[in-house]
Amino acid sequence: MGRPPCCDKEGVKKGPWTPEEDIMLVSYIQEHGPGNWRAVPTKTGLSRCSKSCRLRWTNYLRPGIKRGNFTEQEEKMIIHLQDLLGNRWAAIASYLPQRTDNDIKNYWNTHLRKKLKKLHSGCEGSLGEGFSASREIPRGQWERRLQTDIQMAKRALSEALSPEKPPSLSASNSYPSDSSSSFSSTKPTQSLCYASSAENIARMLKGWMKNPPKSSRTNSSVTQNSFNNLAASGADTASSGAEEPSSAELSENFESLFDFDQSLESSNSDQFSQSLSPEATVLQDDESKPDICAEIMPFSLLEKWLLDEAGCQEKVGYCGDAKCF
DNA sequence: AACGCGTTCAACCGCCCGAGT
DNA sequence: TACTCGGGCGGTTGAACGCGT
Structure with missing residues (x-):
């Protein structure tokens, strides 16, 4: 006897x-929130x-999500x-x-595993034996790591919640899993961001x-892209006012959105670690993330950290072999 | 052009965990 | 302490798409 479903199946819509x-x-x-x-x-x-x-x-729909085009880093x-x-x-x-975890999971299953x-x-x-495709991770290892993660997250959270330091926009823009509380205490800047999203979505x-797209797939991907880009570009478009946009403006909107996406893309692929966009920086401040991510850490550093830590914890067994790539 | 097959990815399902009572 | 409930997570599915024949 399992738990009853979270919602009754009757009348619940499914699919895209x-x-x-x-x-x-x-x-x-x-x-x-x-x-x-x-x-x-x-x-x-x-x-x-x-x-x-x-x-x-x-x-x-969450602001600041990047989709597809995983960089080498x-x-x-x-x-x-x-x-x-x-x-x-x-x-x-x-x-x-x-x-997102789903995105990473999909990417792993479709690309990286192969x-x-x-x-x-x-x-x-x-x-x-460096990769889990061929190796099980010792339970103790990931538990220790998890502990570290939790401690770091806790510290970040307590810092974020401390009254001396006014909460940053970033905290409000964070992953929902950790921000249900911070989100509901909506801050002005944040609500502006979301207002702009909703407004632009409309x-x-x-x-x-x-201009309905041909297929539902294109349709959904278009809207998803636009939502994401809108969310990412958020404040820029926020002040556009309540004027009705012409269809030309709308199509321009689309184009500029994709331009933005591209520029974000290129900046990320080139300098993923060094110069994330402001939006990305905002997300980096996520409370749920360990401090290590609160600052933009160059990949090489992060990699080093990972390797060092892995080296400390395992000494044997992990070759840290990124050289293969 | 039509078909079959492989790939991708958005979404669902079921289990687990922590908070609240 | 036991139970319930909401939310989170990882695994899996299936529709849409692309490509080769």
Whole structure:
């Protein structure tokens, strides 16, 4: 006898989210903040399961999410972290700004696992047992690491909550898992950000209605991209006022959005570690993340840290073999 | 052009854990 | 202490797409 489902199956909609539903969800969260997901379907009028709402928010609608186009550095990090932490995607995601656990998980399953397999068969000797594809992580190891993570997160949280230091915008923009409280105490800057998201989403929807994409897949990806980009560009577009945009403006909007995406992309791929965009920096401050991530740490440093720590904890067994790549 | 097959990724499912009572 | 409930996590699924034949 398992637990009853989180919501009754009757009348619960499943499948891809429509832009309208996204808007409903975003505008609700803009007003109330994420958290209390159980109440979300009833309060918003969405015929969705609360879990579905949470998932949709954390994986797609949450501001600052970057999708696809994993950089080489990100790949390496994922591989390292996967090796160290195993399939603990949420933990891995906490080290990668702008990436969701689902995204990382998918990327691992579709790209990296195969890549590693290939590499493993290609450089059997040098790759050695360094990767979890061929090795189980000792339980003690990841438990210790988890402990460290928890302690660091706690420290970051207590620092963030200390009255001397006014909470930064970043904290409010954080991953929902840790921010249900911080979010509901919505700060002005943050609400501005979300207001801009919702406002822009509404504008995008108008454009979408006029020019419906061919397939539902394109449709959803377009809206997702635009949402993400809007969220990322947030404040820039926030002050656009309540004027009705012309269709030309709308299409321009789309173009500029994709431009923004590209520029973000290129800046990330080039200097992922050194100069993350302000949005990324904002996300870096996530309370849930260990301090190590609160500051932008150059990948080489992070890598070194990971390797050092792995070296300290295991001494034997982990070759830290990024050289293979 | 039509079909089959492989890939991708958004979303769902079920289990687990911690907080609250 | 035992129980309930909400939220989080990882595994899995299936529709859409791309590509080769």
